[in-house]
Amino acid sequence: MNADGAVVIAVDGSAHSARTVDWGLDEAASRGARVLVVQAFQEPFVLAWGWFPGLRDTTRYVGTKRYLADVRSHVRRQRRGVPVDTRVLYGPPAAALSRLSRDAQLLVLGARGRAHPADIGRLVPHLVKHAHCPVAVVGEIAPAAAPVVVGVDGSPASLDAAHAAALEAQRRGVELRVLHPRSAGPVAGARTGTPPGVEGDRAEPTPREVRAVVDALRAQHPDLDVRVQPSDDAADALVRSGRDASVVVVGDRRAGSRASRLTSVSDELLHQAPCPVLVVRHDHEHPVPRHADDDLRDRAPERA
Numbered sequence: 374m375n376a377d378g379a380v381v382i383a384v385d386g387s388a389h390s391a392r393t394v395d396w397g398l399d400e401a402a403s404r405g406a407r408v409l410v411v412q413a414f415q416e417p418f419v420l421a422w423g424w425f426p427g428l429r430d431t432t433r434y435v436g437t438k439r440y441l442a443d444v445r446s447h448v449r450r451q452r453r454g455v456p457v458d459t460r461v462l463y464g465p466p467a468a469a470l471s472r473l474s475r476d477a478q479l480l481v482l483g484a485r486g487r488a489h490p491a492d493i494g495r496l497v498p499h500l501v502k503h504a505h506c507p508v509a510v511v512g513e514i515a516p517a518a519a520p521v522v523v524g525v526d527g528s529p530a531s532l533d534a535a536h537a538a539a540l541e542a543q544r545r546g547v548e549l550r551v552l553h554p555r556s557a558g559p560v561a562g563a564r565t566g567t568p569p570g571v572e573g574d575r576a577e578p579t580p581r582e583v584r585a586v587v588d589a590l591r592a593q594h595p596d597l598d599v600r601v602q603p604s605d606d607a608a609d610a611l612v613r614s615g616r617d618a619s620v621v622v623v624g625d626r627r628a629g630s631r632a633s634r635l636t637s638v639s640d641e642l643l644h645q646a647p648c649p650v651l652v653v654r655h656d657h658e659h660p661v662p663r664h665a666d667d668d669l670r671d672r673a674p675e676r677a
Contacts, residue, residue, distance in 0.1 A: 527582030
């Protein structure tokens with residue numbers, strides 16, 4: 374992840390891609406970031422001595438280049454203040470996007486697309502786990518004044534999500550709504566201990582870890598309106614909150630670590646939330662599997 378990197382928007386030429394681009398442009402403008410719009414092109418034939426495209430696929434490649442040129446022209450006309458560039462990604466798309474995410478500050482994907490091997494939507498579950506930067510998955514777009522919602526249960530992943538959500542709400546000038554479990558039961562990997570200035574209170578429904586992070590957010594963002602909302606089932610409430618949120622932010626655990634209920638809810642959110650979902654990995658620096666696209670049946674190597 375590169376905090377000063379581009380906002381990378383992956384498109385597939387579907388009608389939903391236009392919505393994904395618009396959301397990504399707004400996000401980049403709020404961050405003061407440049408934009409890179411990319412589309413994957415999977416070569417169909419790779420021989421021992423090099424790449425050999427068929428006639429139909431040469432036509433598809435030209436169509437990909439033309440589509441990206443049209444996107445770039447549209448963006449430069451409509452969003453003159455946002456630096457934008459485009460790029461064709463060669464080879465298996467999941468692996469190509471994972472590598473590109475190393476130098477990005479955010480990867481933006483559409484939640485749905487065409488029923489086609491090039492559909493970006495089918496890559497979402499894989500990229501949420503293997504991208505090296507936060508991933509935004511764009512479904513429907515909510516009103517700009519709607520709150521940013523985050524679930525916090527004391528686990529390291531959820532605390533990282535809370536800080537990312539505060540920045541998101543600060544940039545948008547909207548309320549931050551923090552959902553948390555009403556019961557302060559043990560959480561896998563939670564940071565324990567009462568922080569200085571935070572008194573333990575058995576009658577208080579807010580777990581100490583949640584109370585500490587909320588206090589820290591209010592201190593770091595004094596102009597931010599932070600609302601705390603306990604729930605008997607915070608994970609379910611997080612899914613339902615997408616109906617009136619501009620963005621739902623969720624933490625995702627590092628590979629191999631145990632999951633809490635909230636940090637394992639991202640898959641459910643990606644399928645059900647009617648608003649964009651921002652997934653923040655607790656550890657972005659992790660190895661990419663050698664055959665990252667095997668489960669997606671994309672096996673052709675990337676062109677050098």
